[in-house]
Amino acid sequence: MDRNESPRVPGRGAQSASVPARFGLAARETDRDWLDERSVIDGALPAVRTTVTEEHPRTILSFNQSPDIAFDRSINAYRGCEHGCIYCFARPTHAYHDLSPGLDFETKLFAKPDAATLLRRTLAARGYVPKPIAMGTNTDPYQPIEARYRITRSILEVCLETRHPVTITTKSDRVLRDLDLLVELARRRLVAVGISVTSLDPKLSTLLEPRATTPLRRLTALGKLVQAGVPAHASVAPVIPCITDEFIEGILARAGALGVRSASWIMVRLPHEVAPLFREWLATHFPERGDKVMAIIRSVREGRDNDPGFFSRMKPQGVWADLFRTRFRLACKRAGIDQVRLELDCSAFRKPALDGQLSLI
Structure with a gap:
């Protein structure tokens, strides 16, 4: 093994378990001599x-005041995410538990069965x-362990019982298990489902999102949601220049053909430890284009790996950003995606029964 080459971690997005220095935690470093000898023995x-x-x-x-x-x-419902998307902006949240935003984020998971x-x-x-409850904002509600815990399903059951609106964002066709x-x-205008599709190349997907559903199955899930009358949204997110941007038009064309009428895109964001993890991933899988x-x-x-500012973090600037916006807009037009916006119904809400007693409120 080249002593300057990092070993690939099979089936995972992150290639290391480095702990963030910003919290003053002890750094973890692999001894290269030990690694070389161990691989031989x-x-x-x-x-x-x-x-x-x-x-x-x-x-x-959780409530937020982000404008x-x-x-x-x-x-x-879960902390951490086994999908292992290397670009996931939620990775740094694991650092608050003295765990690595790298491998720990996708291998040391937490479930909340009382949700x-x-x-x-x-x-x-x-x-x-x-007001609408958003699910899938930090970690995927339909990651593999949902099949065991079914926490997301139990939350949806409460929402249906109380007529409470909810939105879902996922990278998995497991959402169809709760169809x-x-x-x-x-039927009651209480739900909208967004499915994120990053590329149309299954091999690339296994590197970017090693344990997420394949792109084809995600698109198929979008179509089945539309057929069932469930409002479905195609999210081309994130767009990674020179890695996934070539698929913008193809994803939208397929989504439009399936009857999807709402779509969005997000430029890749690299907050805190995500930036070095992403650089490491590029060096491992795409060393020839990492610098570009x-x-x-x-x-x-604006010359930084990440922009944390409100509004500007969601609105990248410059020639490349303008190019992606134009391509996205034209692709939506060609695909017949007219950006239909659904207003969920908050008026039918009824308080749940507690301890076997009907609510009188």
Whole structure:
């Protein structure tokens, strides 16, 4: 092995488990001599296993006052995400638990099995005013462990019972497992589902999003949602210059042909530890174009790897950003995606029953 070459971690997005220096935690560094000798003696490194820890928070609904996003409350049933998307802006949240935003984020997961009970308690509180709850804002509600825990489904059951509006963002066709609930919610204008499609190349997808559903299955899921009458949104996100931008037109063309009438795009964001992790990923998989990719990203973020400012973080500037906007707009027009906006219904909300008693509020 070249002593300057990092070993590839099979089946994972991040290539290391570095701990962020910004919290003053002890750094983890692999001894190269040990690594070289170990590979000779024991062979290839073993696959990194996923572990899940159950946690029991006091609340489940998070509120925000960010002026540049369309929701003010959200639920994240899980911490960390096994999909392992290398570009995930949520990776730094693992650092608050003294864990790595790298491999730990996608292998050391946390589940909140009490989520539905906590939500029911929140919705029953005196003075609660309903507004759409966003799911999938930090980690994917339909990552693989949802098949075991079914926390997302239990939350949707509470939303249906209370007639509470909810939005979902995912990279998985596992959302179709809850199609029965989604159809009932859609009949009452209580749900909208967005599915993110980054590329049309399954090999590239396995590098970018190693444990997410393949692009074709995500597109198929969009079509099935449309056929079932569930409002479906195609998210071309994130757009990574010189890596995924070539697929903008193709994704939108396929989504439009499936009947999708709403779409959006987001430029890749690299906050905190995501930037060095992404650079490491580029050096591992695309060393010949890594410098160009980062140069374009910096050009749309005023010379920085990331722009954390409200509004500007969602609106990259410069020639490349203008080019992507124009391509996206024209592709939507050709695909017949007319950006239909659905207003979810908050007027039908009814407080849940607690402890077997019907609410009198």
